[in-house]
Amino acid sequence: MARLSNAKKRFLFYGGVLFGILALYAYQPNRFDLKPKPVPIPNPKVDPDSAKLFSPKARVLVVTAHPDDTEFYLGGILTKLAQKGAVVDEVVCTDGDKSYYLWENAAENRRVRRSEQVESAKGSHVRHVQFLGYPDGRLFPRQNVIDRIHEEVLKSNPDYVIAFDGEYPPRRYHRDHLNSGVAAFAAIKGTGVKWALLFATHAANYTVDVTDQWERQKQLIAMHRSQFSGEKLELIENMVESNANDDGERIGVSYGEGFHCVHLR
Secondary structure, three states: OHHHHHHHHHHHHHHHHHHHHHHHHHHOOEEEOOOOOOOOOOOOOOOOOHHHHOOOOOEEEEEEOOOOHHHHHHHHHHHHHHHHOOEEEEEEEEOOOOOOOOOOOHHHHHHHHHHHHHHHHHHOOOOEEEEEEEOOOOOOOOHHHHHHHHHHHHHHOOOEEEEEOOOOOOOEEEHHHHHHHHHHHHHOOOOOOOEEEEEOOOOOOEEEEOHHHHHHHHHHHHOOOOOOOHHHHHHHHHHHHHHHHHHHHOOOOOOEEEEEEEEOO
């Protein structure tokens, strides 16, 4: 009986530990995909009319999950679009307050991160930034989110929408990133959008050469001082540079940004 009792105690202890780990994983928004969706076959290279994209004729809407996503993932293409005179608007789905962490000052995060995003958007000549204000870490592609993004699509009337890839995300991803991409792709259906350029993807079929824009991208990332400073800024720059090197290799350049491009009509 004593042995059985000890076995039960061990079972309850280790079961409790396992339950705690799973509960913590479910609570926080970062995810790890043990079996990512396979890259589509075939997945030929696509040119989303680059001559028009990088020209004053282009109208572009960028949809992201958090303040700083744009500069982290898209600083190169944003700089290139600005240099070529494209008209760019931006939608940020959440308030970036990190309130799911009990030690965070949610109200201060909300204020500071919004201010930093407005500043960095001006730095990349974004025409307008719309904050939807959904809870950070708790974004889901529900109909109300889709409808709000759809409204912004109609206002902006873009030819191109740049958003997270909700179908072929990297193995490690933030749940808000995935869900903002799913919602954005649903929101552009039936509109005048011709191309969806989906980033943070493992199924890239189009890569933008951002070698000449790399130094400016680092400056844009550094504008998010509340998130990236000191050693963390250096770590983030190295991470972004490593990703840009990997994407650049695909087309034989130093730095690139990869996208899964979908032609909508």
